[in-house]
Amino acid sequence: MSRALKTLLLFFVLLCPHQTFADDQILSWQECIEAARKNNNNLKSAIATERSTNYLNNASVSGFLPQATATLTSNRGNNGNSTNPSLTTVSGGVTEAYVGSVSVTQNLFSGFSDVGKFDQTKANNMVSKANVRIVKAQVSYDLKYAFENLSYAKETVALLDSIIKRRQDNLNIIELRYRSGMENKGSLLLAQAYLDQANYDRLQGANLIESAKAQLCRALGISDCKDFDTHGSVPINKPTAQKIDLKNIVEKTPQHLQASAQEQAAKAGILIAQSAFMPSLNLTATKGQRGTSLFPQNDYWSVGMNLTFPFFTGGKDYYTTRSAYSTNAAARENRENVDQQILVNLRQSYNSYMESIAKLKLDENFKEAAKLRAEIARSKYNNGLLTFENWDGIETDLINRQKNYLQSKLNRVVYEAAWEQAQGQGVFSND
Numbered sequence: 001m002s003r004a005l006k007t008l009l010l011f012f013v014l015l016c017p018h019q020t021f022a023d024d025q026i027l028s029w030q031e032c033i034e035a036a037r038k039n040n041n042n043l044k045s046a047i048a049t050e051r052s053t054n055y056l057n058n059a060s061v062s063g064f065l066p067q068a069t070a071t072l073t074s075n076r077g078n079n080g081n082s083t084n085p086s087l088t089t090v091s092g093g094v095t096e097a098y099v100g101s102v103s104v105t106q107n108l109f110s111g112f113s114d115v116g117k118f119d120q121t122k123a124n125n126m127v128s129k130a131n132v133r134i135v136k137a138q139v140s141y142d143l144k145y146a147f148e149n150l151s152y153a154k155e156t157v158a159l160l161d162s163i164i165k166r167r168q169d170n171l172n173i174i175e176l177r178y179r180s181g182m183e184n185k186g187s188l189l190l191a192q193a194y195l196d197q198a199n200y201d202r203l204q205g206a207n208l209i210e211s212a213k214a215q216l217c218r219a220l221g222i223s224d225c226k227d228f229d230t231h232g233s234v235p236i237n238k239p240t241a242q243k244i245d246l247k248n249i250v251e252k253t254p255q256h257l258q259a260s261a262q263e264q265a266a267k268a269g270i271l272i273a274q275s276a277f278m279p280s281l282n283l284t285a286t287k288g289q290r291g292t293s294l295f296p297q298n299d300y301w302s303v304g305m306n307l308t309f310p311f312f313t314g315g316k317d318y319y320t321t322r323s324a325y326s327t328n329a330a331a332r333e334n335r336e337n338v339d340q341q342i343l344v345n346l347r348q349s350y351n352s353y354m355e356s357i358a359k360l361k362l363d364e365n366f367k368e369a370a371k372l373r374a375e376i377a378r379s380k381y382n383n384g385l386l387t388f389e390n391w392d393g394i395e396t397d398l399i400n401r402q403k404n405y406l407q408s409k410l411n412r413v414v415y416e417a418a419w420e421q422a423q424g425q426g427v428f429s430n431d
Helices: 003-015 029-039 041-064 113-179 185-220 246-250 254-277 316-382 388-422
Strands: 025-027 067-077 095-109 228-230 280-291 298-308
Touching: 025 029, 029 041, 029 113, 029 185, 041 113, 113 185, 113 228, 113 254, 113 316, 113 388, 185 388, 246 316, 254 316, 316 388
Parallel strands: 025 228
Antiparallel strands: 067 095, 095 280, 280 298
């Protein structure tokens, strides 16, 4: 399949409302990023929620602007003798009146309630924005883990295939030595058991590939996970040589920004609650027409002010204010607790990240050493210079070192992704 055709297939897949993968499609890491950006359900949900709170934030500005209302009223009934003939026509005790008007009301003072509502919706919008960053970091981690886990599963299967061949070769060698009387039956049975174990591990490896594909489909937001494959690995970054200032990083994490915004929203809630104890002042202007016909001709206008002062509301406003203070105190304590937890997570994630780099290098050295020892040991065993027990230990060590190396390669990517997630970063940070 040509690269142009694969690109066309990916473009078609990305446009489908219920996305699927074409059979035998091979995806690169960058193509997976684009698919997740477009289709991941958690990411789309967080963005939609942030958009909703942004609209509410824009709507909160309306409290500072005048409110205009157009009204058309028609009345007909038995109202007795009318004292205003310009408004009604009396016929057999039935009266009619029509009024059309436009009113404009401007709130001059509402006890700072509008200010509090604006600050609160703005803070809630900041919470949603921070949540989008949290979700992006989580999706980035899930995507890196799923993609690399699939690569790990495929490398594991390839390694197990080579182990099966090695175990089969070893069995053949031991069987020849057993027939010639140079090896005991226990060694032969153990070699056969090793081969059976390798075949069982191969079965598990094949199942691991299918599970990893399903996990990757979920991270990508793919509804119908068909037969596809990936190529390449997740790119890794070289760690910075500069000293990490974790306390400075805490203040930039979306979890900290979210907790701080929640605290700001709680403070605004106090202002809203306190406004119930203050007067409200409105200015209203009305211009209209009224009369006895459907299109009245008599003009009228009015301008007025309305001052409202609550004296007693049964204690509701008092307890609402006390509740707002308690909510603010809880938000403040929560923000401090969140900051402490972020610091712990950052330290643990960074330590694991740095350890994974050292562990990968260490396991690579062990693997190369075990490979060389195994070559020497096989030659010695064939020549009768090494016992089966010693040779078996060296062979088993080689296989374990190879498996450990693949696991360390996976951990190197996963722990770097976890370190990025702890900071609120990832492949979608620049979106």
